[in-house]
Amino acid sequence: MFEITIREAENSELSIIQRMCSDTISAVCKKDYNNDQIKVWVSGIENTERWNNNLSDQYLLVAEFKNEIIGFISLKDGFYIDFLYVHKDYQSKGIAKKLYMEIEEKAISEKQLSLMADVSITAKPFFEKIGFKIIKEQHVKLNGIELTNYKMEKSIV
Numbered sequence: 001m002f003e004i005t006i007r008e009a010e011n012s013e014l015s016i017i018q019r020m021c022s023d024t025i026s027a028v029c030k031k032d033y034n035n036d037q038i039k040v041w042v043s044g045i046e047n048t049e050r051w052n053n054n055l056s057d058q059y060l061l062v063a064e065f066k067n068e069i070i071g072f073i074s075l076k077d078g079f080y081i082d083f084l085y086v087h088k089d090y091q092s093k094g095i096a097k098k099l100y101m102e103i104e105e106k107a108i109s110e111k112q113l114s115l116m117a118d119v120s121i122t123a124k125p126f127f128e129k130i131g132f133k134i135i136k137e138q139h140v141k142l143n144g145i146e147l148t149n150y151k152m153e154k155s156i157v
Contacts (some may be wrong), residue, residue, distance in 0.1 A: 002065060005096060007100050009060040009072060014052065016069050017062070020087050021045050023148040027088040032121035033147065040145040058082060061102055063095050068091040078110045096126055104156055113157050119150045127152050 009017065022042045030039060045051060055074060063071035063086070071086040073096075081103060086095045107115055118138065119127050128134075132152040140147050 002093075004070070004098065005064045006061055006098060007064065008095070009062045013062065013069060014048070014055070017072050018045055018048065018051060020069060020072075021083070021085045024085050024088045028091060029120060029122045036145050037147050040142045041147060042080070044142065059103075059106060061099055063099055065090070071095045071099055073103050075103050075106060079107060079112045079115055081115055084123065091097055097130065102129055108156055114155045116151070116153050119152050121148055121150075124150055124152075127154075130154070 022045050025045070027039055027041055029041075030096075032040070057076070059075040061073050062069045069087075070090045072083065073081065074083040076082045080085070081100075084096060084099065086093075086099075104115065115132075117127060117132065124134075127150075132154040135151040135153050138149050138151055140149060
């Protein structure tokens with residue numbers, strides 16, 4: 001296993017995080033979503049103003065390897081995992097789990113009882129592996145294109 005550093009993100013890193021997120025969705029999620037679905041999903045990430053607004057009040061961590069951001073996770077309102085992405089070239093190396101464990105510790109320190117997330121088809125197996133349970137399957141429409149995801153929850157007490 002290689003050494004990664006997990007730290008709080010800086011506002012100046014937003015464009016790097018956005019690009020990594022878009023690249024990852026485009027490469028990794030194509031087995032679960034079609035081209036139109038990926039295109040509409042990525043278009044939301046490319047809206048920098050919306051992205052800034054979404055992340056401005058969240059606890060945001062990045063995983064770094066050799067001074068390159070290779071993953072990130074965000075916690076909203078102390079209990080909601082809004083984003084969790086690992087660079088397309090660093091999948092299945094334990095990075096998502098390390099990021100998640102840091103967020104779980106933060107939530108526990110804030111006296112949260114559970115964590116929630118809206119999870120893509122692609123990410124669902126990872127979340128199930130770390131103890132999340134599906135509450136319901138959801139069908140979200142973005143610009144007329146339907147995407148399937150799952151509302152999931154994990155008790156952390």
